[in-house]
Amino acid sequence: MNSSKVAIKNSREKYPLRLNMYDRPPAQDVTLEEFETWAIDRLKVLSEIESSFVRNRTHDELKTVTTDQCRKYLPVDSNNAELQTREPQRKKDHVSHFILRLAFCRSEELRRRFVKAETTLFRVRYENSAPADREKFIEAHNVGGDTVDVQKDPALLKQLQKVAASAAHATLEKSYYKVPWTQVPDLVATRRVYLKGGFAYVPLSLQPNIIYQKFQQNLERALEQTAKALPRLDEDDRLVPILEHLSKGFVAGVSGEYRAGEGIDGEVTADMVDEIARKHFPMCMRSLHETLRADRHLKHAGRLQFTLFLKAMGVSVEEAIVFWRKGYGQSMTDDKFNKEYKYNIRHSYGLEGKRADYPAMNCQRIITQNGPGPGETHGCPFCHHSIDNLTSSLTSVYRITAQADLMEIQRAVKDGFYHVACTRVFEITHAERGVKKGEGLGAGESVAHPNKYVARSRELEKAAGMPSGAGDAMMVDEA
Incomplete structure (x- = not known):
């Protein structure tokens, strides 16, 4: 030893x-x-x-x-x-x-x-x-292999020189290591080592491959x-x-909770939601918002997903009630709203029932639990929508028209990497604010929570000093 x-x-x-x-x-x-x-x-x-x-x-x-x-x-x-x-x-x-x-x-x-x-x-x-x-x-x-003194074996030295000469820009190295060839199959496949008697002779520069393979x-x-x-x-x-x-962590990125109001300066009022949705919402929440505006209604699962999202975004329970009451329009009476919907909003905020502080749904939960049925619009569009409908939304709502970008997003969706597809959408739609391909939400981090998407988008807008409404070019205005 x-x-x-x-x-x-x-x-x-x-x-x-x-x-x-x-x-x-x-x-x-x-x-x-x-x-x-x-x-x-x-x-x-x-x-x-x-x-x-x-x-x-x-x-x-x-x-x-x-x-x-x-x-x-x-x-x-x-x-x-x-x-x-x-x-x-x-x-x-x-x-x-x-x-x-x-x-x-x-x-x-x-x-x-x-x-x-x-x-x-x-x-x-x-x-x-x-x-x-x-x-x-x-x-x-003891994972580096056995050191070989090639200078004492002229025949071996000659063979190693041939291998070195066949490799582009390679020269004979001072140190070599002897290991069973099965420990470095990648080097054998690319003919970067000399084989003899079931052993591979690995140069010093390639020693890490021995360790990685082990x-x-x-x-x-x-x-x-x-x-x-x-x-x-x-x-x-x-x-x-x-x-x-x-x-399930690889399915939707990594599960992660989100502190209510993280990255948000001040309260978000009901009147602010439409503009924030147009400029900053990820596709899942944008879809729920548009459905509510068009149909004046969301089914229970969609209401729950959207309410918890708004709560984490910094919308108070009082403003949430104002938002939903306005969202249902005049076709619903105040009495019906108070009896059938107001309680559930307060319950989501932990003010009714067992008074639990329910967190906003992260991407993993949205994707893997209770997918949408007929007539429902909750869930993840990248996972639960057809490729045709998804592509239509990407081009009409997010104005992503470059064929290479669309194909990259579609490929990630088909392979089941929905968080990667969502992250790429974020990068494309925020390119004018300095986000480059591969940066994601920052430092290469992928989207794993809808609220983090919104918070980062708003941070970029604030850093750019954009006035209210200046980001409308990112999205198509609401009908």
Whole structure:
């Protein structure tokens, strides 16, 4: 055992390494709140990684987005950081990985997506790590391959020179590592290594590929073992609902709640809603608003979705009552409105019934729970509308006419990445305010909550110093 391994073994730290192979399950106790919160934070990072794949971001762009997301939700500092800072970070990272293993081991498709995202996260962290942190990790886990002294084997040296010469701009490197060829199938497929006797000779510059492949193979095996053990959890009615909730995270981006009025300056009155809808609403809420204006009515599920959205946007219960009363028009009497609708509005605000403070629906809930039936307009247009109707709305309401943009949105919808499609709409409709492709709501973050869409849109308008009504060019005026 070398000195580095001895130092790690004798260390009193639970997490002496910044990088983790996740080969040992956590033994610490965690609360149920930590169990769910930590897993959601990690899922936010993995979801943005998968969104990067869907959006064909370059590796540098993916790396930037992932690094930003990790800084917000899952930081893992180097050993230069204080112990009291890095130990809780590494515990959260360790535990959250194993929680998501439980959530994503349930099917072959979920396992494949989880492995791809986790391997990418590991790669980004490895590339961002200091050389000293990398060396300690390689030595501790023995994942770098066996060093080969090529100068002592002229025949081998000659073959390596041929491989180097066949690769564009490649030269013979000073160090090579010998590993079973099955550990680097990607390098074998691209003929970037020399094969002999079932072993691949990997140059120093490609050593990280050995490590990434080892991480991926270990995780694939671990997920299969976890899937076999999962039935033992079926009796725990505390964990199973959480795991089922987490496994839906890739469907609609990551679930996330929203603080009422976040990003909004001052109260939003009933008279302000129409203009905000025209300029800032995402497609789901725009559809509900237009239906209410056209039909003077929304069915129960639509009213609930829209009321909670308005509540989180900063509309007080008094203003919400004014808005809905005006929305139903003169065809409804005040008596009928007060008896059949006013109570439900107050109930949504936690002022009636059990007085619960109901949060606005995030994208995951809108997509996965109680889809719209005949005559209903709630839900997510990207998920629940036909491609033809969706495209019609994109062109007529949001004025997205470029064929390349429409095809990109349609492709994301057909592949089931509805949050990616919505995010692309946000980018296109806010391009004049400086939002570039790939930026999303900021730092590459995808849309995961309708209220966050509105808040970010209004923030951009405020930053641009646009006067009231100046943003009407983004949308077509209400009929």
